[in-house]
Amino acid sequence: MRLGINIDHIATLRQARLGIEPEPIYAALIAQEALADNITMHLREDRRHIQENDCILVKNTIKIPLNLEMSIEEKIVNFALNLVPYQSTLVPEKRKELTTEGGLDVISNFEKLKEVIDKLHSKNILVSLFIDPDKKQIEAAKKLNADSIEIHTGEYANAPLSQKLQFANTIKDAAIFAKSLGLCVHAGHGLNYQNVSLIAKIKEIEELNIGHSIISRAVFCGLKEAIIQMKQIIEKARWLA
Template sequence: MARLGVNVDHVATVRQARGTNEPDPVTAAALAELAGADSITVHLREDRRHIQDRDLFLLRQTLKTRLNLEMAATDEMLGIALKVRPDCVTLVPEKREELTTEGGLDVLRHRQLLKKQIEPLRQEGIIVSLFVDPDLEQIKEAHRLGSDAVEIHTGAYCETRRYDKRYAELLKIQEAVRAGGKLGLGVNAGHGLNYQNVQDVVALGGIDEFNIGHSIISRAVLVGLERAVREMVALVRPGE
């Protein structure tokens, strides 16, 4: 049965808009856990636009489930990860000017840099996942580098409105999931998934964890965080 990872970045986005201490992403993470989240995801960005270092350290101290740290492959972030020791690190591409992560890592191009990040994390018992597009060569390279898992970038599928193109993107995800599974990698999925489009991806099978943030936090503004998480759990784990 698939797990649900709830990303609480955008709780911090609202807080940072006013520079106050509320709403608190650490409290939001606790509520998400109570509602059935299997893990909590945060992206500590270089520019600290939402999650702050203090949030990360407090989450490590208070979470009852798993902590998944999304981060760029930099020496600064590696040092923080080795101090915090999250359960999982997901290496993602990052540009200052982007609103949100725009695509997967180019593992083939940056293999030497990624290898330097993967090895010390795994030596400390931290699971390492690479955020990649549904591209078979990228997934194979992730396996060759010793990554424990890949997270399939589902953005193209989620953003496409035409049925034929949407179906084509779904097939790419399916191929990527199967390839990752055959290589013995953990396979996660995320980016752009919401209450309307996640079911078709769930139906593919083979995905260990869905990492979803913006959609859940957006719904939480209207119906409350616990209900928003429970509703997504029901979609990710139908029939439970």
């Protein structure tokens, strides 16, 4: 199972004072050294953390893939077409939200998403859609010729312990269904050192993208060690599955 490291909150710390440190590029290089499989960055419309120059510097420096999380707003799409990341993950975005609150409504935004996906594919950029574990949304993603989906694990992460298995099984069913349609399956949002194991055991999921919990632990033990610890938990869960 691949592990993508989201480094947005390195930039959040920098932007708290609008200064020059800490620089996300250093986090990307440390993650690469810790054998992360990709770097994820979300260029938000309000530029609250990651900035365009961060994306350019990381893209031109790292040797592992860059996954650009993005809305379908025109200026963001045009930036992605010029940057040409390995993958773009299309996500819903609300200006006032603290973090992404749910999956894309692929069905309601089908035509606009088709236009954006076609443009990204014209540049040989892989496209993933961040969606809830809903079969109708997954079917729509397949019709749009998305390369993969990223299942939103937020409800699972926020559920009480007594309901964790129920939500994990919903995610598993969605992953099995998506895989049967020929989609690659990723997952992420709210995953941490305590709850990642149940999701990591789902063999149909090929990749997890995790940010906040790893950056939070890195404050106390360093980023490289925080990534290594997460990888060890995921590998153990995978082995026990």
